[in-house]
Amino acid sequence: MADETNPFFIVQGQLRRAVDNLDLGEGVYNLLKDPMRVIEVAVPVRMDDDRIETFIGYRSQHTDATGPTKGGIRFHPSVSVDEVKGLSMWMTFKTAVMGLPYGGAKGGVICDPQQMSERELEELSRGYIRRLAPMMGPEVDIPAPDVNTSSQIMGWMLDEFDRVRGQHLPGFITGKPLVLGGSEGRNSATGRGVVFTIAAAARRIGLDLKEATAAIQGFGNVGSYTAHYLDQAGTKVVAVEDVRGGAYNPKGLDVPKLLQYVAEHRTVSGFPGSEPIDTKQLFGLDVDILVPAALENQIDEANARLVKAKIIAEAANGPTTPEGDHLLASRGVFIIPDILCNAGGVTVSYFEWVQNTMGYYWPPQEVDRKLRAMMTKAFDTVYKMKQTHQVSMREAAYLVAVHRVAEAAEARGWVHRKRAPEIPSDQLQAMATTMPEAPASAPVANGP
Ligand code: GLU
Numbered sequence: 001m002a003d004e005t006n007p008f009f010i011v012q013g014q015l016r017r018a019v020d021n022l023d024l025g026e027g028v029y030n031l032l033k034d035p036m037r038v039i040e041v042a043v044p045v046r047m048d049d050d051r052i053e054t055f056i057g058y059r060s061q062h063t064d065a066t067g068p069t070k071g072g073i074r075f076h077p078s079v080s081v082d083e084v085k086g087l088s089m090w091m092t093f094k095t096a097v098m099g100l101p102y103g104g105a106k107g108g109v110i111c112d113p114q115q116m117s118e119r120e121l122e123e124l125s126r127g128y129i130r131r132l133a134p135m136m137g138p139e140v141d142i143p144a145p146d147v148n149t150s151s152q153i154m155g156w157m158l159d160e161f162d163r164v165r166g167q168h169l170p171g172f173i174t175g176k177p178l179v180l181g182g183s184e185g186r187n188s189a190t191g192r193g194v195v196f197t198i199a200a201a202a203r204r205i206g207l208d209l210k211e212a213t214a215a216i217q218g219f220g221n222v223g224s225y226t227a228h229y230l231d232q233a234g235t236k237v238v239a240v241e242d243v244r245g246g247a248y249n250p251k252g253l254d255v256p257k258l259l260q261y262v263a264e265h266r267t268v269s270g271f272p273g274s275e276p277i278d279t280k281q282l283f284g285l286d287v288d289i290l291v292p293a294a295l296e297n298q299i300d301e302a303n304a305r306l307v308k309a310k311i312i313a314e315a316a317n318g319p320t321t322p323e324g325d326h327l328l329a330s331r332g333v334f335i336i337p338d339i340l341c342n343a344g345g346v347t348v349s350y351f352e353w354v355q356n357t358m359g360y361y362w363p364p365q366e367v368d369r370k371l372r373a374m375m376t377k378a379f380d381t382v383y384k385m386k387q388t389h390q391v392s393m394r395e396a397a398y399l400v401a402v403h404r405v406a407e408a409a410e411a412r413g414w415v416h417r418k419r420a421p422e423i424p425s426d427q428l429q430a431m432a433t434t435m436p437e438a439p440a441s442a443p444v445a446n447g448p
Helices: 007-022 026-032 081-098 118-135 151-165 189-205 221-232 255-265 279-283 301-306 322-330 344-358 364-389 393-411 425-434
Strands: 037-046 052-063 073-076 103-110 213-217 236-242 245-248 289-292 311-313 334-336
Touching: 007 026, 007 081, 007 393, 026 052, 026 393, 037 081, 037 118, 052 081, 052 118, 073 118, 073 151, 081 103, 081 344, 081 364, 081 393, 103 118, 118 151, 189 221, 189 289, 189 311, 189 334, 189 344, 189 364, 213 221, 213 279, 221 236, 221 255, 221 289, 236 279, 245 279, 279 301, 301 322, 322 334, 334 393, 344 364, 364 393
Parallel strands: 073 103, 213 236, 213 289, 289 311, 311 334
Antiparallel strands: 037 052, 052 103, 236 245
Protein backbone atom coordinates (compact mmCIF):
# COMPACT_ATOMS: atom_id res chain seq x y z
CA MET A 1 0.00 0.00 0.00
CA ALA A 2 1.39 3.39 -1.00
CA ASP A 3 2.05 5.83 1.85
CA GLU A 4 -0.46 8.41 0.50
CA THR A 5 -3.28 5.86 0.71
CA ASN A 6 -2.22 4.10 3.91
CA PRO A 7 -4.99 4.87 6.47
CA PHE A 8 -2.52 4.55 9.36
CA PHE A 9 -0.23 7.24 7.94
CA ILE A 10 -3.16 9.42 6.90
CA VAL A 11 -4.67 9.46 10.40
CA GLN A 12 -1.24 10.09 11.94
CA GLY A 13 -1.02 13.20 9.73
CA GLN A 14 -4.48 14.32 10.84
CA LEU A 15 -3.52 13.81 14.48
CA ARG A 16 -0.25 15.70 13.99
CA ARG A 17 -2.05 18.76 12.61
CA ALA A 18 -4.65 18.80 15.39
CA VAL A 19 -2.01 18.43 18.12
CA ASP A 20 0.01 21.29 16.61
CA ASN A 21 -3.01 23.56 16.11
CA LEU A 22 -4.12 23.00 19.69
CA ASP A 23 -0.54 23.33 20.95
CA LEU A 24 -0.98 20.14 22.98
CA GLY A 25 2.68 19.17 22.87
CA GLU A 26 4.70 16.18 21.72
CA GLY A 27 3.53 14.01 24.64
CA VAL A 28 -0.05 13.90 23.35
CA TYR A 29 1.08 13.09 19.81
CA ASN A 30 3.42 10.34 20.97
CA LEU A 31 0.73 8.88 23.19
CA LEU A 32 -1.87 8.68 20.42
CA LYS A 33 0.14 8.02 17.27
CA ASP A 34 0.09 4.22 17.69
CA PRO A 35 -2.64 1.82 18.82
CA MET A 36 -2.11 0.59 22.37
CA ARG A 37 -2.67 -3.03 21.32
CA VAL A 38 -2.77 -4.80 17.94
CA ILE A 39 -3.61 -8.50 17.88
CA GLU A 40 -3.13 -10.86 14.92
CA VAL A 41 -5.03 -14.12 14.85
CA ALA A 42 -5.02 -17.16 12.57
CA VAL A 43 -8.43 -18.78 12.34
CA PRO A 44 -8.70 -22.29 10.87
CA VAL A 45 -12.00 -23.07 9.15
CA ARG A 46 -13.13 -26.45 7.80
CA MET A 47 -14.42 -25.49 4.37
CA ASP A 48 -17.41 -27.20 2.75
CA ASP A 49 -15.09 -29.39 0.63
CA ASP A 50 -13.40 -30.58 3.87
CA ARG A 51 -10.19 -28.61 3.33
CA ILE A 52 -8.86 -26.64 6.30
CA GLU A 53 -8.23 -23.03 5.37
CA THR A 54 -6.61 -20.58 7.76
CA PHE A 55 -7.77 -16.98 7.69
CA ILE A 56 -5.69 -14.13 9.09
CA GLY A 57 -7.47 -11.49 11.14
CA TYR A 58 -6.59 -8.48 13.26
CA ARG A 59 -8.00 -6.39 16.06
CA SER A 60 -6.50 -3.01 16.79
CA GLN A 61 -7.39 -1.26 20.06
CA HIS A 62 -6.20 2.30 19.76
CA THR A 63 -6.75 3.98 23.10
CA ASP A 64 -8.99 3.48 26.10
CA ALA A 65 -8.37 6.96 27.51
CA THR A 66 -12.06 7.82 27.14
CA GLY A 67 -13.56 4.39 27.83
CA PRO A 68 -13.63 0.81 26.53
CA THR A 69 -12.49 0.57 22.92
CA LYS A 70 -15.25 0.36 20.31
CA GLY A 71 -15.49 -0.38 16.62
CA GLY A 72 -16.61 -2.74 13.92
CA ILE A 73 -15.20 -5.87 12.32
CA ARG A 74 -14.87 -6.09 8.54
CA PHE A 75 -14.56 -9.12 6.29
CA HIS A 76 -12.77 -8.18 3.07
CA PRO A 77 -9.95 -9.45 0.83
CA SER A 78 -8.06 -6.13 1.11
CA VAL A 79 -7.91 -6.02 4.94
CA SER A 80 -4.38 -5.27 6.19
CA VAL A 81 -2.84 -4.53 9.55
CA ASP A 82 -2.24 -0.87 8.67
CA GLU A 83 -5.80 -0.47 7.45
CA VAL A 84 -7.15 -1.87 10.70
CA LYS A 85 -4.78 0.32 12.76
CA GLY A 86 -5.82 3.45 10.88
CA LEU A 87 -9.49 2.59 11.13
CA SER A 88 -9.17 2.01 14.90
CA MET A 89 -7.72 5.51 15.30
CA TRP A 90 -10.55 7.00 13.24
CA MET A 91 -12.94 5.25 15.67
CA THR A 92 -11.26 6.99 18.62
CA PHE A 93 -11.78 10.37 16.99
CA LYS A 94 -15.31 9.47 15.87
CA THR A 95 -16.46 8.52 19.37
CA ALA A 96 -14.68 11.60 20.75
CA VAL A 97 -16.34 14.00 18.32
CA MET A 98 -19.70 12.56 19.41
CA GLY A 99 -18.78 12.71 23.09
CA LEU A 100 -19.35 8.96 23.58
CA PRO A 101 -17.66 7.24 26.55
CA TYR A 102 -15.47 5.03 24.34
CA GLY A 103 -12.06 4.76 22.80
CA GLY A 104 -11.51 3.35 19.32
CA ALA A 105 -10.94 -0.12 17.87
CA LYS A 106 -11.36 -1.97 14.59
CA GLY A 107 -11.12 -5.56 13.49
CA GLY A 108 -10.74 -7.21 10.13
CA VAL A 109 -10.39 -10.63 8.58
CA ILE A 110 -8.77 -11.20 5.18
CA CYS A 111 -11.42 -13.19 3.34
CA ASP A 112 -13.90 -12.93 0.50
CA PRO A 113 -17.32 -13.46 2.07
CA GLN A 114 -18.97 -13.51 -1.38
CA GLN A 115 -17.12 -16.77 -2.07
CA MET A 116 -18.00 -18.42 1.26
CA SER A 117 -21.04 -20.42 2.33
CA GLU A 118 -23.09 -19.38 5.34
CA ARG A 119 -21.68 -22.26 7.38
CA GLU A 120 -18.09 -21.29 6.54
CA LEU A 121 -18.81 -17.70 7.51
CA GLU A 122 -20.32 -18.78 10.82
CA GLU A 123 -17.27 -20.92 11.62
CA LEU A 124 -14.95 -18.04 10.73
CA SER A 125 -16.94 -15.56 12.88
CA ARG A 126 -16.93 -17.88 15.88
CA GLY A 127 -13.23 -18.78 15.48
CA TYR A 128 -12.22 -15.11 15.27
CA ILE A 129 -14.05 -14.32 18.52
CA ARG A 130 -12.64 -17.39 20.31
CA ARG A 131 -9.12 -16.16 19.54
CA LEU A 132 -9.86 -12.64 20.76
CA ALA A 133 -12.20 -13.33 23.68
CA PRO A 134 -9.56 -12.85 26.41
CA MET A 135 -8.98 -9.28 25.18
CA MET A 136 -12.63 -8.29 24.75
CA GLY A 137 -15.76 -7.65 26.79
CA PRO A 138 -18.50 -5.08 27.49
CA GLU A 139 -16.11 -3.00 29.60
CA VAL A 140 -12.97 -3.74 27.56
CA ASP A 141 -13.51 -3.74 23.79
CA ILE A 142 -16.90 -3.85 22.07
CA PRO A 143 -17.18 -4.92 18.42
CA ALA A 144 -19.94 -4.14 15.89
CA PRO A 145 -20.68 -4.57 12.17
CA ASP A 146 -18.55 -2.99 9.45
CA VAL A 147 -17.96 -3.77 5.75
CA ASN A 148 -19.55 -7.17 4.85
CA THR A 149 -20.58 -8.09 8.41
CA SER A 150 -24.25 -8.26 9.38
CA SER A 151 -26.42 -8.50 12.48
CA GLN A 152 -26.50 -12.30 11.92
CA ILE A 153 -22.70 -12.37 12.17
CA MET A 154 -22.93 -10.31 15.39
CA GLY A 155 -25.43 -12.92 16.68
CA TRP A 156 -22.94 -15.77 16.10
CA MET A 157 -20.13 -13.75 17.65
CA LEU A 158 -22.22 -12.96 20.75
CA ASP A 159 -23.15 -16.61 21.12
CA GLU A 160 -19.50 -17.66 20.90
CA PHE A 161 -18.45 -15.06 23.47
CA ASP A 162 -21.26 -16.11 25.85
CA ARG A 163 -20.13 -19.75 25.52
CA VAL A 164 -16.49 -18.92 26.24
CA ARG A 165 -17.43 -16.85 29.29
CA GLY A 166 -20.32 -19.04 30.45
CA GLN A 167 -22.45 -15.91 30.93
CA HIS A 168 -24.97 -13.82 29.04
CA LEU A 169 -23.17 -10.62 28.13
CA PRO A 170 -25.29 -8.82 25.51
CA GLY A 171 -23.24 -5.63 25.91
CA PHE A 172 -20.21 -7.46 24.49
CA ILE A 173 -21.24 -6.62 20.91
CA THR A 174 -23.55 -4.15 19.18
CA GLY A 175 -25.49 -4.34 15.94
CA LYS A 176 -26.85 -7.74 17.00
CA PRO A 177 -30.36 -9.02 16.19
CA LEU A 178 -33.19 -7.38 18.19
CA VAL A 179 -34.14 -10.66 19.81
CA LEU A 180 -30.64 -10.94 21.36
CA GLY A 181 -30.72 -7.42 22.81
CA GLY A 182 -30.10 -5.37 19.69
CA SER A 183 -31.43 -1.84 19.45
CA GLU A 184 -34.24 -0.52 17.34
CA GLY A 185 -32.82 1.64 14.58
CA ARG A 186 -29.28 0.19 14.64
CA ASN A 187 -29.38 -1.26 11.11
CA SER A 188 -30.40 2.05 9.58
CA ALA A 189 -28.42 4.23 12.01
CA THR A 190 -25.38 5.08 9.88
CA GLY A 191 -27.43 6.08 6.84
CA ARG A 192 -29.89 7.94 9.06
CA GLY A 193 -27.04 9.88 10.67
CA VAL A 194 -25.48 10.63 7.27
CA VAL A 195 -28.73 12.28 6.18
CA PHE A 196 -29.02 14.25 9.46
CA THR A 197 -25.59 15.73 8.78
CA ILE A 198 -26.44 16.38 5.10
CA ALA A 199 -29.56 18.26 6.25
CA ALA A 200 -27.45 20.32 8.68
CA ALA A 201 -24.86 21.12 5.98
CA ALA A 202 -27.57 21.98 3.43
CA ARG A 203 -29.06 24.49 5.89
CA ARG A 204 -25.64 26.16 6.28
CA ILE A 205 -25.12 26.60 2.55
CA GLY A 206 -28.73 27.43 1.75
CA LEU A 207 -29.51 24.26 -0.21
CA ASP A 208 -33.10 23.01 -0.20
CA LEU A 209 -33.04 19.19 0.05
CA LYS A 210 -36.36 19.02 -1.81
CA GLU A 211 -34.71 20.66 -4.83
CA ALA A 212 -31.43 18.81 -4.53
CA THR A 213 -29.89 15.89 -6.42
CA ALA A 214 -27.51 13.22 -5.08
CA ALA A 215 -25.22 10.41 -6.23
CA ILE A 216 -24.11 7.54 -3.99
CA GLN A 217 -21.03 5.36 -4.47
CA GLY A 218 -21.42 2.09 -2.56
CA PHE A 219 -24.75 0.41 -1.94
CA GLY A 220 -24.26 -1.78 1.11
CA ASN A 221 -25.97 -1.08 4.42
CA VAL A 222 -24.88 2.57 4.60
CA GLY A 223 -25.39 3.51 0.94
CA SER A 224 -28.83 1.95 0.71
CA TYR A 225 -30.18 3.55 3.91
CA THR A 226 -28.70 6.89 2.85
CA ALA A 227 -30.61 6.58 -0.45
CA HIS A 228 -33.79 5.74 1.46
CA TYR A 229 -33.58 8.74 3.82
CA LEU A 230 -32.51 11.16 1.06
CA ASP A 231 -35.50 10.00 -0.96
CA GLN A 232 -37.74 10.59 2.06
CA ALA A 233 -36.29 14.09 2.42
CA GLY A 234 -37.36 14.81 -1.16
CA THR A 235 -33.87 14.70 -2.70
CA LYS A 236 -33.58 13.12 -6.15
CA VAL A 237 -31.10 10.23 -6.05
CA VAL A 238 -29.90 10.12 -9.67
CA ALA A 239 -27.05 7.60 -9.49
CA VAL A 240 -25.89 4.71 -7.34
CA GLU A 241 -23.06 2.24 -7.76
CA ASP A 242 -21.88 -0.98 -6.13
CA VAL A 243 -19.04 -3.43 -6.81
CA ARG A 244 -20.94 -5.00 -9.71
CA GLY A 245 -21.97 -1.84 -11.57
CA GLY A 246 -23.95 1.39 -11.51
CA ALA A 247 -27.44 2.71 -12.20
CA TYR A 248 -28.13 6.24 -13.46
CA ASN A 249 -31.28 8.11 -14.29
CA PRO A 250 -31.01 11.91 -14.61
CA LYS A 251 -34.70 12.23 -13.68
CA GLY A 252 -34.11 10.41 -10.40
CA LEU A 253 -34.16 6.69 -9.53
CA ASP A 254 -37.27 5.16 -7.96
CA VAL A 255 -35.57 4.40 -4.63
CA PRO A 256 -38.20 2.07 -3.06
CA LYS A 257 -38.20 -0.02 -6.28
CA LEU A 258 -34.39 0.08 -6.39
CA LEU A 259 -34.18 -1.27 -2.82
CA GLN A 260 -36.55 -4.07 -3.75
CA TYR A 261 -34.48 -4.82 -6.87
CA VAL A 262 -31.26 -4.97 -4.83
CA ALA A 263 -32.87 -7.32 -2.28
CA GLU A 264 -33.62 -9.71 -5.17
CA HIS A 265 -30.59 -9.28 -7.43
CA ARG A 266 -27.85 -8.33 -4.88
CA THR A 267 -26.74 -5.46 -7.15
CA VAL A 268 -28.00 -2.14 -8.51
CA SER A 269 -26.64 -3.09 -11.94
CA GLY A 270 -29.36 -3.62 -14.53
CA PHE A 271 -32.06 -1.79 -12.55
CA PRO A 272 -34.93 -1.24 -15.04
CA GLY A 273 -35.18 2.33 -16.30
CA SER A 274 -31.54 3.13 -15.54
CA GLU A 275 -28.37 3.44 -17.61
CA PRO A 276 -25.07 1.91 -16.48
CA ILE A 277 -22.54 4.30 -14.92
CA ASP A 278 -18.97 3.81 -13.67
CA THR A 279 -17.18 5.35 -10.69
CA LYS A 280 -15.49 8.19 -12.55
CA GLN A 281 -18.70 9.18 -14.30
CA LEU A 282 -20.57 9.08 -10.98
CA PHE A 283 -18.03 11.30 -9.20
CA GLY A 284 -18.22 13.78 -12.11
CA LEU A 285 -22.02 14.10 -12.16
CA ASP A 286 -23.53 17.54 -11.87
CA VAL A 287 -25.28 16.80 -8.56
CA ASP A 288 -25.55 18.81 -5.34
CA ILE A 289 -24.61 16.00 -2.97
CA LEU A 290 -22.04 13.27 -3.45
CA VAL A 291 -21.97 10.38 -0.99
CA PRO A 292 -18.95 8.06 -1.03
CA ALA A 293 -20.26 5.06 0.92
CA ALA A 294 -17.79 2.36 -0.10
CA LEU A 295 -14.15 1.94 0.94
CA GLU A 296 -11.16 4.20 1.63
CA ASN A 297 -9.29 6.39 -0.89
CA GLN A 298 -12.02 6.59 -3.55
CA ILE A 299 -11.74 10.36 -4.07
CA ASP A 300 -8.10 10.84 -4.94
CA GLU A 301 -6.70 13.92 -6.64
CA ALA A 302 -7.77 12.77 -10.13
CA ASN A 303 -11.33 11.97 -9.05
CA ALA A 304 -11.54 15.15 -6.95
CA ARG A 305 -10.92 17.18 -10.12
CA LEU A 306 -14.12 15.73 -11.61
CA VAL A 307 -16.35 16.64 -8.66
CA LYS A 308 -19.08 19.23 -9.24
CA ALA A 309 -21.07 18.58 -6.04
CA LYS A 310 -21.49 21.27 -3.36
CA ILE A 311 -21.56 18.81 -0.46
CA ILE A 312 -19.55 15.63 0.00
CA ALA A 313 -20.95 13.44 2.76
CA GLU A 314 -18.32 10.92 3.80
CA ALA A 315 -20.49 7.94 4.66
CA ALA A 316 -17.47 5.62 4.30
CA ASN A 317 -14.40 5.78 6.52
CA GLY A 318 -11.49 7.61 4.87
CA PRO A 319 -13.02 7.88 1.36
CA THR A 320 -10.97 10.99 0.44
CA THR A 321 -7.18 10.96 0.13
CA PRO A 322 -5.29 13.94 1.67
CA GLU A 323 -4.51 15.20 -1.88
CA GLY A 324 -8.15 14.90 -2.92
CA ASP A 325 -9.19 16.62 0.29
CA HIS A 326 -6.82 19.50 -0.32
CA LEU A 327 -8.08 20.04 -3.85
CA LEU A 328 -11.75 19.93 -2.83
CA ALA A 329 -11.18 22.29 0.09
CA SER A 330 -9.45 24.81 -2.19
CA ARG A 331 -12.53 24.72 -4.41
CA GLY A 332 -14.86 25.41 -1.47
CA VAL A 333 -16.69 22.07 -1.46
CA PHE A 334 -18.45 21.52 1.87
CA ILE A 335 -17.05 18.20 3.11
CA ILE A 336 -18.80 16.52 6.03
CA PRO A 337 -15.86 14.50 7.38
CA ASP A 338 -16.25 10.77 7.98
CA ILE A 339 -15.70 10.91 11.74
CA LEU A 340 -18.78 13.13 11.98
CA CYS A 341 -20.82 12.12 8.93
CA ASN A 342 -20.97 8.36 9.57
CA ALA A 343 -20.99 8.50 13.39
CA GLY A 344 -24.70 7.59 13.55
CA GLY A 345 -23.79 3.89 13.56
CA VAL A 346 -21.56 3.96 16.60
CA THR A 347 -23.95 6.38 18.32
CA VAL A 348 -26.83 3.90 18.13
CA SER A 349 -24.31 1.19 19.11
CA TYR A 350 -23.78 3.24 22.24
CA PHE A 351 -27.57 3.39 22.79
CA GLU A 352 -27.68 -0.38 22.33
CA TRP A 353 -24.94 -0.92 24.93
CA VAL A 354 -26.69 1.45 27.37
CA GLN A 355 -29.96 -0.48 26.90
CA ASN A 356 -28.09 -3.77 27.48
CA THR A 357 -26.66 -2.37 30.70
CA MET A 358 -30.13 -1.35 31.93
CA GLY A 359 -31.92 -4.37 30.51
CA TYR A 360 -34.60 -1.92 29.40
CA TYR A 361 -35.33 -1.18 25.74
CA TRP A 362 -36.45 1.98 23.95
CA PRO A 363 -39.02 2.24 21.16
CA PRO A 364 -37.79 3.22 17.67
CA GLN A 365 -39.01 6.83 18.01
CA GLU A 366 -36.91 7.35 21.12
CA VAL A 367 -33.76 6.02 19.44
CA ASP A 368 -34.40 8.25 16.44
CA ARG A 369 -35.02 11.35 18.54
CA LYS A 370 -31.85 10.78 20.57
CA LEU A 371 -29.79 10.12 17.43
CA ARG A 372 -31.05 13.28 15.73
CA ALA A 373 -30.25 15.33 18.84
CA MET A 374 -26.72 13.94 19.17
CA MET A 375 -25.84 14.23 15.48
CA THR A 376 -27.13 17.79 15.26
CA LYS A 377 -25.30 18.83 18.40
CA ALA A 378 -22.02 17.31 17.20
CA PHE A 379 -22.43 18.97 13.81
CA ASP A 380 -23.02 22.36 15.47
CA THR A 381 -19.98 21.94 17.74
CA VAL A 382 -17.73 21.13 14.77
CA TYR A 383 -19.21 23.96 12.70
CA LYS A 384 -18.59 26.43 15.50
CA MET A 385 -14.99 25.23 15.78
CA LYS A 386 -14.62 25.69 12.01
CA GLN A 387 -15.85 29.27 12.24
CA THR A 388 -13.76 30.14 15.28
CA HIS A 389 -10.49 28.75 13.91
CA GLN A 390 -11.18 29.37 10.20
CA VAL A 391 -10.40 25.77 9.27
CA SER A 392 -12.15 23.07 7.22
CA MET A 393 -14.90 20.91 8.72
CA ARG A 394 -12.42 18.01 8.80
CA GLU A 395 -9.81 19.94 10.72
CA ALA A 396 -12.47 21.31 13.04
CA ALA A 397 -13.72 17.78 13.78
CA TYR A 398 -10.16 16.72 14.67
CA LEU A 399 -9.72 19.75 16.92
CA VAL A 400 -12.88 18.80 18.86
CA ALA A 401 -11.94 15.12 19.01
CA VAL A 402 -8.24 15.33 19.81
CA HIS A 403 -8.88 17.96 22.46
CA ARG A 404 -11.29 15.63 24.23
CA VAL A 405 -8.99 12.61 24.11
CA ALA A 406 -6.05 14.72 25.30
CA GLU A 407 -8.14 16.02 28.19
CA ALA A 408 -8.98 12.45 29.24
CA ALA A 409 -5.34 11.38 28.95
CA GLU A 410 -4.31 14.33 31.07
CA ALA A 411 -7.00 13.66 33.68
CA ARG A 412 -5.64 10.11 33.95
CA GLY A 413 -2.16 11.49 34.47
CA TRP A 414 -0.80 9.97 31.25
CA VAL A 415 0.45 13.29 29.91
CA HIS A 416 1.19 16.71 31.27
CA ARG A 417 0.25 19.07 28.52
CA LYS A 418 1.91 22.13 30.05
CA ARG A 419 4.77 21.09 32.28
CA ALA A 420 5.81 23.75 34.82
CA PRO A 421 9.27 25.07 33.92
CA GLU A 422 12.14 23.43 35.78
CA ILE A 423 13.19 25.42 38.84
CA PRO A 424 16.99 25.60 39.45
CA SER A 425 17.98 23.84 42.70
CA ASP A 426 19.49 26.94 44.38
CA GLN A 427 16.19 28.78 43.97
CA LEU A 428 14.38 25.73 45.31
CA GLN A 429 16.51 25.85 48.49
CA ALA A 430 15.84 29.55 48.93
CA MET A 431 12.13 28.91 48.56
CA ALA A 432 12.19 26.11 51.13
CA THR A 433 13.41 28.49 53.83
CA THR A 434 10.69 31.06 53.11
CA MET A 435 7.76 28.67 52.49
CA PRO A 436 5.22 28.31 55.30
CA GLU A 437 4.85 24.86 56.90
CA ALA A 438 2.42 22.70 54.96
CA PRO A 439 -0.69 21.83 56.99
CA ALA A 440 -0.68 18.28 58.35
CA SER A 441 -3.70 17.38 56.21
CA ALA A 442 -2.14 18.55 52.95
CA PRO A 443 -3.13 16.20 50.15
CA VAL A 444 -0.37 14.02 48.78
CA ALA A 445 -0.02 14.19 45.03
CA ASN A 446 0.48 10.90 43.25
CA GLY A 447 3.05 10.81 40.50
CA PRO A 448 2.11 9.42 37.06
N1 GLU B 1 -18.39 0.12 11.79
C1 GLU B 1 -19.06 1.33 12.16
C2 GLU B 1 -18.11 2.51 12.06
O1 GLU B 1 -17.14 2.49 11.35
C3 GLU B 1 -19.78 1.21 13.50
C4 GLU B 1 -18.92 0.92 14.69
C5 GLU B 1 -19.67 0.61 15.97
O2 GLU B 1 -20.89 0.68 15.98
O3 GLU B 1 -19.01 0.31 16.95
O4 GLU B 1 -18.35 3.53 12.64
